[in-house]
Amino acid sequence: MTNLQEYNEFMSVARRVVIVTHYKPDADALGSSLGLSAFLKKDGHRVTVITPSDYPAFLNWLPGNDEVVIFSEAVAEKVKSLVTEAEIIFCLDFSALSRINSIGEMIQKATGKKVLIDHHLEPEKFADFEQWNPKAASTAGLVYELIIELGERVKIDNAIADCLYAGLLTDTGGFRHNNTRREEFMIASDLVSLGANPTRVSKLIYDTNTLERLRLMGYVLSEKLVVLPEYKTAYMTLSQEELKKFGSQSGDTEGFVNYGLSIEGIHLSVMIYERKDEIKLSFRSLGEFSVNELARKYFNGGGHRNASGGSSTDSLGVTLEKFLSILPEYQEKILSARV
Numbered sequence: 268m269t270n271l272q273e274y275n276e277f278m279s280v281a282r283r284v285v286i287v288t289h290y291k292p293d294a295d296a297l298g299s300s301l302g303l304s305a306f307l308k309k310d311g312h313r314v315t316v317i318t319p320s321d322y323p324a325f326l327n328w329l330p331g332n333d334e335v336v337i338f339s340e341a342v343a344e345k346v347k348s349l350v351t352e353a354e355i356i357f358c359l360d361f362s363a364l365s366r367i368n369s370i371g372e373m374i375q376k377a378t379g380k381k382v383l384i385d386h387h388l389e390p391e392k393f394a395d396f397e398q399w400n401p402k403a404a405s406t407a408g409l410v411y412e413l414i415i416e417l418g419e420r421v422k423i424d425n426a427i428a429d430c431l432y433a434g435l436l437t438d439t440g441g442f443r444h445n446n447t448r449r450e451e452f453m454i455a456s457d458l459v460s461l462g463a464n465p466t467r468v469s470k471l472i473y474d475t476n477t478l479e480r481l482r483l484m485g486y487v488l489s490e491k492l493v494v495l496p497e498y499k500t501a502y503m504t505l506s507q508e509e510l511k512k513f514g515s516q517s518g519d520t521e522g523f524v525n526y527g528l529s530i531e532g533i534h535l536s537v538m539i540y541e542r543k544d545e546i547k548l549s550f551r552s553l554g555e556f557s558v559n560e561l562a563r564k565y566f567n568g569g570g571h572r573n574a575s576g577g578s579s580t581d582s583l584g585v586t587l588e589k590f591l592s593i594l595p596e597y598q599e600k601i602l603s604a605r606v
């Protein structure tokens with residue numbers, strides 16, 4: 268953590284704390300936020316976790332989930348006063364306030380201290396304290412490292428360990444992605460010794476589906492997956508109409524993009540789907556080929572080298588056309604990517 272001593276002094280009295288994470292939080296966003304929240308509460312801080320949007324039901328088991336304030340117009344005033352009155356605001360698992368819409372504006376105006384805990388590339392400079400490392404596989408791991416740095420390992424209980432383990436597990440794709448360093452195993456090992464339950468967490472996250480999601484996945488893989496051998500690229504699209512037809516819920520498309528990349532000989536995979544008000548894109552790539560660059564340049568997004576996201580206000584069809592039209596620019600790099 269930058270300015271660790273100043274942070275320690277500031278946190279030596281009970282503070283009003285807000286923890287905010289990104290839009291459509293995943294297990295790392297929510298796990299790191301709830302883990303940090305439970306940790307801070309042990310020192311008497313009054314903590315509220317705020318998410319800019321709802322999140323998939325398969326994350327509801329995370330300890331502390333009941334107390335999360337999910338932003339909507341109905342609670343906008345409440346959120347505004349929480350952010351305005353917070354003495355310190357933690358921003359977890361996202362790198363730019365512009366990504367979290369109106370809450371980002373509230374935070375920008377807020378007078379409380381700001382802390383960035385994140386592992387995405389090229390973060391915005393807005394924080395007084397930063398725990399930032401783009402090599403770290405997960406924000407949950409950075410929260411763990413912060414707690415260790417503070418000399419407070421003893422405060423990590425089962426619930427905190429499960430929260431942090433969930434983030435670490437998913438952001439490494441089950442310890443498979445190339446962001447999985449020696450450190451990730453060390454952190455996982457220590458979290459297990461502190462009470463995290465790997466079998467239970469894996470079951471709750473990976474092996475718990477709704478029937479609707481499985482049917483949707485079957486449909487996507489058999490009807491919607493397109494392979495472009497000349498670009499070693501696979502893509503899938505899903506409209507609102509299709510999502511509705513399968514009765515799908517928030518987060519149901521999570522992970523579909525990985526199936527595209529799992530095809531032998533495929534180096535780039537994209538999932539493009541329609542949300543109520545915009546089109547979302549999810550990218551995966553192999554080796555040196557950076558989807559972070561592509562997502563930043565063309566789709567108002569970014570993330571990590573091999574896993575990034577983006578969005579578009581065009582229609583689903585126009586967005587797909589745009590994606591297809593930029594492939595020639597990247598063809599050489601895509602074809603030469605190696606694991």
Ligand SMILES: [Mn+2]
Nearest residue numbers: 295360406438
């Ligand atoms: Mn993350």
